[in-house]
Amino acid sequence: MDVLSVRNLNKTFKGGLFEKDRHVLQNVSFSIPSGQTTGFVGSNGAGKTTTIKCLFDFIRPDAGDIHFFGKPLSSESKTRIGYLPERPYLYEFLTGMEFLKLHWNLCFGSSLKNFHESAQTALKKVDLLEAKDRRLRTYSKGMLQRIGIAQAILTNPDLIILDEPMSGLDPDGRALVKDILREEQKRGVSIFFSSHLLQDMEELCTHLVVVNKGRILYDGVLSSFMSEFSSLEKAFAVLKGKEQSNG
Structure with missing residues (x-):
């Protein structure tokens, strides 16, 4: 069964007084x-982040259907999903451990059953165990990205969605994040992550979704996508060229 299914997703942002409407997603x-x-994968501005925001209803799509684990998004399905946005807002006055506790409470309420064990495991995976009692304001940019990934994997989710996780x-830091994703792969976790860096896709992915100017150019197995090309970069360039010539 697919853990996520998106059908005919459309989103238009209304323009201002002298601006045209922007059709950001077209039957995705x-x-x-x-x-x-x-x-x-897609270029900057291709529609990746808008799509992901629509998945979680942060932005309301104009049309389309989104199902997680065969059903529309619900409180129950949210507990099975780990998520890291492209630009996460981190409360700098909290310590690393307090930040994880906040997200645990948002997911499971006030019950702390299994929290400390799960937090220790997540912090160890992202190499922040020794920094768990430091305020986030003292973390470097790389450390902040890693604590964000720690909260995404904290609850042992069945599906992890990451928007530009290595940005x-x-x-x-990039090598560490890739190792974390590989470890989650071994556990059988479904992972969906966006990037404009094709090397990351070649190293980590079995499947690929390619978006360009709000349209899906490819959705399928990565090896099939690359069977005619020597690299993902060349394949992506050819697909973009075909889409532009047809447009």
Whole structure:
């Protein structure tokens, strides 16, 4: 069963007095298979973040259907999903541990059953265990990104959705995040992450969703996508060229 199914998603942002309406998403449809890592790739401004915001109803789509685990998004399904936005808001006055506790409470209420064990495990995975009692205001940019990933994996979710998870990280930070995603893969977690960096897709993904100018150009197995090309970069360039010539 697909853990996420999106059908005919449309979103238009109304223009101002002298601006045209922006058709950001146009009949976007794709599926995320269970237990696989799916990359969501496209140039900056292609519609990746808008799509992800629509998934969680942060932005209301004009039309379309979105189902998690076969059903519309609900309080129950939210407990099975880990999420990290592209630009997360982090409460800098909290410590790393307090930040994780806040997200645990938002997910499970006031019950702290299994929290400390889960928090310790998540902090260890992102190499922040020794910094757990420091205020977030003292964290570097890379550390803030890693504590964000820690909250995304905190509850042992069945599906993890990450928007540009390696944005702004140095090479060591990028390598650590990739190792975390590989470890989650081994546990059978379904992963959906967006990026404009094609190398990340080649290294981590089994499936691929390609978006360009709000339209889906490809949704399927990565190996099939690359079978005619020597690299993902060349395949992506050809698809964009075909879409532009047809447009």
